[in-house]
Amino acid sequence: MTDKIGYTRKGDIAVLRISNPPVNALSHAVREGLVAGMDRAEADDGVKAVVIVGDGRAFIAGADITEFGKTPLEPFLPDLCKRIEDSPLIVVASLHGVSLGGGLEVALSAHYRIAQPSAKVGLPEVHLGLIPGAGGTQRLPRLIGVDAALDLITTGRQVKADEADRLGIIDEITEGDPEEVGLAYAEKLVASNAPRRPISEMEAPDPIDWDAAYDGTLKKGRGQISPAQAVRAVQASVELPFHQGMQAEREMFMDLMRTDQRQGMIHAFFSERAVGNLPELKGVEPRALQSIGIIGGGTMGAGIATAALLAGFNVVLIEMKLDASEAARARISGNLSGALKRGKISELQFKTLTTVALEVSINYDSLASVDLVIEAVFEDMAVKKDVFGKLDAVC
Template sequence: MTDKIAYERHGDVAVLRIQNPPVNALSHEVRSGLMAGMDHAEADAGVKAVLLVGDGRAFIAGADIKEFGKTPKEPHLPDVCNRIEASPLIVVASMHGVSLGGGLEVALSAHYRTAQPDARFGLPEVHLGLIPGAGGTQRLPRVTGVEAAIDMITSGRHVKAPEALDMGVIDSIAEGDPQTVGLAHAEALLAEGATRRPVSEMPAPPPIDWDASYEAVLKKGRGQIAPAQAVRAVQASVELPFSEGLKAERQMFWDLMKTDQRQGMIHAFFSERAVSNLPELKGIEPRELAAIGVIGGGTMGAGIATAALLSGLAVTLIEMSDAAAEAAKARIAGNLAGALKRGKLSQEQHDNILNSALSLATDYAALKDSDLVIEAVFEDMDVKKSVFGDLDAICKPGTVLATNTSYLDVNEIAASTSRPGDVIGLHFFSPAHVMKLLEVVVADQTGPDVVATGFALGKRLGKISVRAGVCDGFIGNRILSTYRTAADHMILDGASPYQIDKVLTDFGFAMGPYAVADLAGLDIGWAMRKRLAPTRDPRERVGRYPDKLCEAGHFGQKTGKGFYVYEKGQRGGTPNPEVTALIEAERKERNITPRAFSDVEIVRRYMAAMVNEAAKVVGEGIARRPLDVDMVLLFGYGFPRYRGGPLKWADLVGLPDLLADIERYAEEDDYFWRPAPLLRELVADGRCFDDLNKDA
């Protein structure tokens, strides 16, 4: 045995207590200890049952992430699970906290399972581009049935104890010390003369329409293969003898281990944890945050206020008039209603937030005691500078002054105050109480403790916070502007917005760029084009057809017409024939002979533009590391997680070929397609973007 498994004898019951803090991950020592513990119990005269229980916060939270990417050492987890299940003794698992992945697979190898009322269970391997590989897809369907098992495995969701009991995952719920509860359960089983009950010996559940299920899961996952493959693994549990099903599951597991999607998911997993870990903030204490102010109660301001209120902060919201303030409160109430309906809030918490934690005002003087103020007003530099001048006069010393600008120069905004060190950009994404991304924009004079405060707020709000430098559009919107321009060029040259949207959703994006534009509002892009027009280089190709749409009052979903036409009561839109006519007219006017674009070329050009601009963003220090770009695109722009992010995608497809394509595109348009110096440098050195992540 190892020191990760404690062995105790309680009458007829041997207790194997897993003690690998903080969450009893299934390290090599834990796996070895479980094997040795089972041997010990079976050799211990008089022992009739074995109790598996975890120390500390959890039963077993899953695999040991320190072993990811390394060659696994024996005993492998499937062998541990089979060894536990094959024991001639009765084996009971008593679970608390979380039992995830391999932790649930170990529990399913026990003959009986009991759990605490607040315990949670899941098989989240799909989030790493895998399926359960230690019998989870074979044992779970035998206790829950096929459909419940497929739902649990393909979603990777956590299931709470009451639902797990209804599903058949556990046999009972009992509150108390997990070891005490488990011993009582084991002793009761022995007293009633219960026998072993291996899940592997239970009958396989009835079949379903496997192909239909596979296609539905593949479609829902937007091309991610692991959840769909899980359907095939569950199918094996029904159609094959148990031992053969285990072999089929293991083969599928190892096949998935070799995929690019697995690499993308693992990159996303670790990058999500690394992105907020900045060396420059080590030892820097954030400023106190108890009360914050929000200026502007539109969609964005109301969303920011909602996120802050849900995290326990007191919020003072400023609007221009009492009527506007009440409208903002109604928006916040609408946001909170969703949380109440989903059980995220009690009625008492809901009422307390609206009646106590939220204050409404029309005078900036109400912000004099706020620890941090976020403005979410109209995207106009003069308006924002005026707001910050007023805040400078009213807010107490040390208040963090934050702008939610999407594009504007935070240095210029900071210069409108007498305390530029207190000014920072906090770029939320709409709807701000839902979207996970927060760009923390650090201006030239922003104080280190102000940066730390921005990240502390992001953590409190449950955001993925990414450090960004100052440039037009910061990380995300700057890159978006470029890859959207690449799509616009393809439209001028012969592609249609609808082909591009379809190709990119097939690639895995949540929405295509033109559907996204309709959702955000076409007037946003229109305003930006007008803002940039005076300084636009004459070599830049800009289509005029989107401006004509806006001039006709068509701004997308909010007006019922944009690139698509939106009918009330119908989900999504249908292509707007007026757009096609406007595009064709502009091609004639510009003497462009349209050509066909293959789906493959559309993806390649779109992604090449994204990667090239991202390489410039990293090379200029706007993003510190390639993984910062990847997390911005994953959490703010609908990039498919299973591809890891644009720069991970670039590494996987190969930087030399990508650079060669960009150089070829530059022969047509050497203004737009200027290869990033960093991309050239990496190719010349035989390195990739991920090497830079490791250097950081």
């Protein structure tokens, strides 16, 4: 056992609690601890079922991103999932928060799944240029069918508990403490002599037109390889015995690991997170936002101005010429008239927004005191350079 996995026994049920803040990522210590926890439960005389539950705000949010690029250490995730699924005990995954990527693959290796109403599940690996690599493309189609599995795997979208329940990913939704909910469900399964239910032993789903699905997914992905490759991995789940399908999935996963696309998408993943944590911004209080300047009063600029006004901000909109400024004012008034007719604002609010909160001007000096400026001018670089030159003088 490791300090990342707690082991307790409640009657004839063993509870494995994952504790790897903040989101219980599948680090080496977590994988190692779960294997040791399964070993301990099976050696613990009288234990009939195991409940796997996450501490904190999630079941398992996915892979440990701090291990990206490092040499992986055993037990590898596919082996952990096989170890859980092969247990002679009934294994229940009690889900809350998010169960994504490897987190959902661990849950799919359990024999039963129960979830909180607010839980979300998904296989987002395609957003990193990969496919699920620990049985996601092999188990999910057996559980919910090819079409539904392809939708989730090739888009990487997350689904809420109610949709996951309708699809058949989870077996029951119950609100409460995840451990208590999981225990009660496991006790019910044991009392009713429910069988183990490994997904790997379920029948393979019906085939589809694989080439058409591959071509359509590749076209929809605009050249991204991983979603289309996921189609071939799901195809393997239909055409091959489970263990051979797992081998095929792993080979495809490792091939994608070596692609430039995967490297670029991983780089973007880390870069997006880095820019949200700039050391220069430590301790800096954001400026209070009360007034917004918008340059350009066309369809886009007027729409942004309308949204800002309805959100409670004062707006200064700049246009180049007087007739253009009046046209912009008319667009915004028209938008707000629609809100008035739908009952979203009162007549008094309409008058206040169009006369007090909104200023339309052709003078850049009007932007001197705004807190934020949004540029929404014509897509022409010379025009944009002119705009930012003027902004530089007043903001």
